[in-house]
Amino acid sequence: MVLLAAQNAYNDKAAQFFLIPLAGWLAVLAGTSGESTMEYKLGLLIVLPFILFSPLAGWLSDRFSKTWVLRGGAILQLLVLALIVVAVHFRWINLAVFGFFLLALQSTLLSPAKKGIVKEMLGSERLGFASGVLEMASVLAICAGQIASGFWFDSRLRASGDGWQAAGWPLVLILILAIPAVLLSFSIKVYPSPSKRPFKASILWEHFQQVGQLFENRRLKWSGLGVAFFWFFGGFINLVAIQLGKELSGGGVGFGSELAWFIAAASGGIILGGFLGAIGCKRYIELGLVPIGGVIMVLGCALLAMTDIHSVWMKVWMVFAGVGGAIFLVPLNAYLQDIVDPAKRGSVLAGLNLLDCMAGVVAVIVQLAMFKLHIPLWVQFTVMAMLCAVATGFSSKLLPKHFLRFTLLSIFRIFYRQKILNAERMPETGGVLILPNHVTYLDAFVLTAASPRPIRFLMFEGYFKKGGLIRWFVKMFDTVPISKTKAKEALQVAAEAVKQGGVVCIFPEGQLTRSGSMNEMKRGFEMIARKADCPVMPVYMDGLWGSIFSFERGKFIKKVPYKMPYGVTVAWGEPVPSREMNSTRLRKELYELSAEAFGLRELLRHPGRTLDRGVTLMSENEDRFQRLLNEVEQRGERGQRALLANALQLAECPVVRVKSTILVDAESALAPLYAIALPAIRKLKVILVDKDMSNEELQKLMSGADISAAFGAETLYQRLIDMGVTGFAYYHEGGELYPENALPCFAMGVVDDEVISMSIAHPNAVTATNQFQAGWKEGSIGRLLPGYAYEQEDEEVSLRGVVTKDKVIRIQAKLDSEGFLFPEC
Numbered sequence: 001m002v003l004l005a006a007q008n009a010y011n012d013k014a015a016q017f018f019l020i021p022l023a024g025w026l027a028v029l030a031g032t033s034g035e036s037t038m039e040y041k042l043g044l045l046i047v048l049p050f051i052l053f054s055p056l057a058g059w060l061s062d063r064f065s066k067t068w069v070l071r072g073g074a075i076l077q078l079l080v081l082a083l084i085v086v087a088v089h090f091r092w093i094n095l096a097v098f099g100f101f102l103l104a105l106q107s108t109l110l111s112p113a114k115k116g117i118v119k120e121m122l123g124s125e126r127l128g129f130a131s132g133v134l135e136m137a138s139v140l141a142i143c144a145g146q147i148a149s150g151f152w153f154d155s156r157l158r159a160s161g162d163g164w165q166a167a168g169w170p171l172v173l174i175l176i177l178a179i180p181a182v183l184l185s186f187s188i189k190v191y192p193s194p195s196k197r198p199f200k201a202s203i204l205w206e207h208f209q210q211v212g213q214l215f216e217n218r219r220l221k222w223s224g225l226g227v228a229f230f231w232f233f234g235g236f237i238n239l240v241a242i243q244l245g246k247e248l249s250g251g252g253v254g255f256g257s258e259l260a261w262f263i264a265a266a267s268g269g270i271i272l273g274g275f276l277g278a279i280g281c282k283r284y285i286e287l288g289l290v291p292i293g294g295v296i297m298v299l300g301c302a303l304l305a306m307t308d309i310h311s312v313w314m315k316v317w318m319v320f321a322g323v324g325g326a327i328f329l330v331p332l333n334a335y336l337q338d339i340v341d342p343a344k345r346g347s348v349l350a351g352l353n354l355l356d357c358m359a360g361v362v363a364v365i366v367q368l369a370m371f372k373l374h375i376p377l378w379v380q381f382t383v384m385a386m387l388c389a390v391a392t393g394f395s396s397k398l399l400p401k402h403f404l405r406f407t408l409l410s411i412f413r414i415f416y417r418q419k420i421l422n423a424e425r426m427p428e429t430g431g432v433l434i435l436p437n438h439v440t441y442l443d444a445f446v447l448t449a450a451s452p453r454p455i456r457f458l459m460f461e462g463y464f465k466k467g468g469l470i471r472w473f474v475k476m477f478d479t480v481p482i483s484k485t486k487a488k489e490a491l492q493v494a495a496e497a498v499k500q501g502g503v504v505c506i507f508p509e510g511q512l513t514r515s516g517s518m519n520e521m522k523r524g525f526e527m528i529a530r531k532a533d534c535p536v537m538p539v540y541m542d543g544l545w546g547s548i549f550s551f552e553r554g555k556f557i558k559k560v561p562y563k564m565p566y567g568v569t570v571a572w573g574e575p576v577p578s579r580e581m582n583s584t585r586l587r588k589e590l591y592e593l594s595a596e597a598f599g600l601r602e603l604l605r606h607p608g609r610t611l612d613r614g615v616t617l618m619s620e621n622e623d624r625f626q627r628l629l630n631e632v633e634q635r636g637e638r639g640q641r642a643l644l645a646n647a648l649q650l651a652e653c654p655v656v657r658v659k660s661t662i663l664v665d666a667e668s669a670l671a672p673l674y675a676i677a678l679p680a681i682r683k684l685k686v687i688l689v690d691k692d693m694s695n696e697e698l699q700k701l702m703s704g705a706d707i708s709a710a711f712g713a714e715t716l717y718q719r720l721i722d723m724g725v726t727g728f729a730y731y732h733e734g735g736e737l738y739p740e741n742a743l744p745c746f747a748m749g750v751v752d753d754e755v756i757s758m759s760i761a762h763p764n765a766v767t768a769t770n771q772f773q774a775g776w777k778e779g780s781i782g783r784l785l786p787g788y789a790y791e792q793e794d795e796e797v798s799l800r801g802v803v804t805k806d807k808v809i810r811i812q813a814k815l816d817s818e819g820f821l822f823p824e825c
Helices: 002-030 038-063 066-089 093-122 127-160 163-185 201-216 218-249 255-280 289-305 313-339 342-372 377-398 400-415 443-450 468-476 487-499 524-532 583-598 607-611 622-634 636-651 671-682 695-702 714-722
Strands: 416-421 432-436 455-460 480-482 503-505 536-542 566-572 661-665 685-689 707-712 729-733 745-751 754-758 789-793 796-800 808-815 821-823
Touching: 002 038, 002 066, 002 093, 002 127, 002 163, 002 255, 038 066, 038 093, 038 342, 066 093, 066 163, 127 163, 127 255, 201 342, 218 255, 218 313, 218 342, 218 377, 255 289, 255 313, 289 313, 289 377, 342 377, 400 416, 400 443, 416 443, 416 583, 432 443, 432 524, 443 455, 443 536, 443 566, 455 487, 480 487, 487 503, 487 524, 524 583, 536 583, 566 583, 583 636, 583 789, 607 636, 607 671, 622 636, 622 671, 622 685, 636 671, 636 754, 661 671, 661 714, 671 685, 685 695, 695 714, 707 714, 714 729, 745 808, 754 808, 789 808
Parallel strands: 416 566, 432 503, 432 536, 455 480, 455 503, 661 685, 661 707, 707 729, 729 745
Antiparallel strands: 536 566, 745 754, 789 796, 796 808, 808 821
């Protein structure tokens, strides 16, 4: 489809743009070059068929298979090109101009089918991207045809001195190129026609009524006017390019080349802007691009007004203006196609084409009036800049939410680099309740940037009563207000929001994690899902712990980021029927997603490089440390990846501060994890404690060091207690908890030389509204680390790790609602 549209557009414009410099050459021969308005007449002939025959084109697109309409259009183009070749051969300019008109008629009949078939082929999900690609492929082909024709005509005119000969053989070659377009049209699948409407004479003028109907729909009206403004802008720029070419060349030899250079500049900008617009609409139609494109158009025209026409910068600013125009157009075009009723798509698009053509006529009239009044080009560009400013201001007023959303998300993406897993699992339509983990104050932005559909978030109604920026922000983003004091009413409000067919997000934990691990899942979401009778989607956000907006380091926001951009992975789960989802299953689903996302951490791609970063060893037992390094090296890449993954899991808990010092028991089987892998990712200094180290030597090493934790077994812990050590926590490989001692001892669950769970001190609440969060529980070996998928069967928990997914870890234990493991004794 893209090849067919591109080749058809190329043939069309290449033929037309041989006739424009030919007409200029004839005007020079007649001595009327300075007053010739042939380009304006040809400009009107391009849009006239759209005005006269758009409803017929729409009816054809709806009544018959769009595939057959495309095939008929390709055949018609072949016949018209043959007519133009005959006219040029016999030097009949009027017949050639009539062929020019027929080419425009062929484009008119083809346009609704070409645009409408895209959704039939791909559906809504990829419509924004595909529409942008098709549009820009056509624009690229049009530009190539225009540019090639100008240079080709000029080179042949210099050689022969005869404009008819200069245009003759190239037009024959274009005729030959039209044959593959016909063949390509027969390779497209035949799609059924959406309508069986019979032909009536009234169809020929019903497009004026269609424009009226279009204006009855507010979304279609303003989007259609926006698209029409682009075509006004494009028509104006094309005519100005012709005027520039004539002024710089005198209208004779060199006119085609000068015209080609300006068309190339504007077209190159449109192609680049179209590519950027298509990328911006890759996952969903991003209307926030519209005012951004408008601002670029304003700047481009303003810069053109301030530049001498002989300067190369004129062409640079043409590129700039073209970029803005395409960014302005792409999302509007996709949005229009997406919201139109499928049964009326052809007719409505035909009505929109009429609107575009009327804008083109206005552009011809306005530019012709300026030409006749001898208004300088810099004034013309100034007027266009002012018109673009009005259009941009109006679009910003109409689309403030989209504009602000796009701007904020663009800033967000500078600091957060996202990977998105399984976004295609999101249902295309209908209400959906999404249930994510909750790590930072920016979680809403993370989810919004990763979602293929707009999300509505629940927020306490008190924010709606506040004045100023907060109230404006929550209303603009269609946030759902709920009451803190009226729980049942809040659940009903949330359920109604889902029933309306939108995607609604509720954070089931009810609070931000202050431990790095998920809190208990509140059961309110179950009632919302059942009342709304909608699918439920778990979503896991990985990599946010450590962001300045998380509670890592014991506080929110007031800290320096470790790195920029920050890597985040958003993993979308499968939609689950509301009756099948409960808090227990939700926790299990989120842990499974955490394992999937965790395995994509950048540090795990080349584990050897990460482990080779080097560790600062504070003690003097280098031989013992070297043996640990050798052991890690002998594990091979897979073993090193598993070791590093386990260290990353530990780092998800507030266990050690970055760049601090830790004590490691050299006798522990997990010493490679504590002394090499964990320090490599947290930039730690290590005191490796072995049995040959005296208490005096250990005390000396510890003196003045910023020690954040110690790791090992009972022996090292007792030794530190005997030494009267205080100021940091000891992490013990299983066993009892002693959190109240001078040296708090927190249990870790260890199975098969792998840490699976962790206890920490209860994280302190930051404000009075924060709920209590447990860091440890009596009888537990800690909370299950993120990155494990698990199955609970009776009194046994089976775990699958981040890397060694074929390895199953089994432990006789029970997992409670907060994720704590309680071994069965």
